[in-house]
Amino acid sequence: MRTGRIRTGGGRGRLIAAAAVCSALLMALHAWLPNGVANLGSLFQTFLPWTGLSVPLLLALATVRRSRLAAVAVLAPAVAWVSLFGGMLTDKRSGTGNFTVVSHNVDEENPDPARTARALAASGADVLALEEMSSKATPAYERELAAGYPYRSDTLGVRLWSKHPLTDVQAVPIMPWTRAVRATVDTPGGPVAVYAAHLASVRVTPAAGFTTAQRNDAAGKLAAAVRAEPLPRVVVMGDFNGTAEDSTLEPVTGLLRSAQREAGAGFGFTWPASFPVVRIDQILVKGVSPVSSWTLPATGSDHLPVAASLRL
Incomplete structure (x- = not known):
């Protein structure tokens, strides 16, 4: 006669427990994952927030197997994920500062650049940083x-584009063609160094894996410019083609603070627009205080x- 007791062992229960431990280790040690093979470490870090889905999946499997061992083991990835991203689950927005910025990859294939320009103008931001501006669409943005x-x-x-005077405007040589610009924004609260950047695109292919070398090189050059910046208040924004969790972008992300992490609500995913799954568009700061991010x-x-x- 079967008693229906919850099992404490069993082969599949141990496999689920082992999978839970592996999941927790991957989360906790993500910065140490190697990129020697197809840049798999960066690829994993790009989608790191989604590793939390392993927790309900493994818990469901433990329930089906009625394994107490597996159920307890699922606590490991749950704790690891919360330690990484628990702070992102709270709404840290706290009002309005005195300097608002917007960054947008407007897409060179955008079918209606005038409508996009009007939407950005309606944001009321003090400074707009626009990436992937095509020569064909530029007149529409200038007009609107x-x-x-x-x-x-x-x-x-x-x-x-700025409501306040721009001085010391110069291209930042992060790639052979212009993909970054730096300017001093003379705000009523004093000068702020603002950088807009569009790091090199990445691709995932069966042959090469996650191709990031050109992007990583551009990030290093952008970091060098930020380190040499003489102004104490700095805003760096744009399309990084990578997330803040990607350790290969640490040369630049390590110099600055993420406005979304400090003053956002949730993860603020930005791409693809139809169903965002990653945040590759960043606003990073130094010497100023993020109040809200969205x-x-x-x-x-x-x-x-x-x-x-x-807040300046």
Whole structure:
């Protein structure tokens, strides 16, 4: 006669427990995962927040197997995930600062750049950083943003629009063509160094795996520019084609603080716009205090815009 007691062992229960321990170790040691083979470490870190799905899956398997050992083991990945991302589950937005920025990869294939420009202008941001600006679409942005943003950089591909005067505008050489720009924004609260950047694209292919070398090199050059920045208040924003958890971007992300982590609600995923699963568009700061961070509604681009309200 079967008693129906909860099992404490069993082969499958031990396998589930082992899988739970492995999941926890991968989360806890993600920064040590090697990139020697197809950059799998960076690929894993890109989707690191989604590793939390292993917890309900393993718990369901432990319940089906009626294994107390497996159920207890699932606590390990649960604790590991909460230690990494528990703070992202709370709403840390706390009002409005005195300097608001928006960054948006507007998508060179955007079918309606004028509508996108109007949506960005409606945000009321002090500074707009726009990436993937095509020469064909540029006149539409210039026309729609002229009234609210009288100051702009004349760089190609990546551009800044500002309500406040821009000085010391210069391209930052992170790639052979212009993919980053730096300017001093003369705000009523004093000067702020603002960088807009679009790091190199990445691809996932069966032959090469996760190709990130050009992006990582660009991140290193951007980091060198930020380290050499003489102004104490710095905002770096743009399309990083990588997440804040990707340790290969640490040369630049390690110098700055994420506005989303400090003052956002949730993960603030930005790509793809139709169903965002990763945050590859960043607003990073130094010498200023993030008050709120959020994503704006879709504009016709394949990215969502990101915004942050800062206290100077």
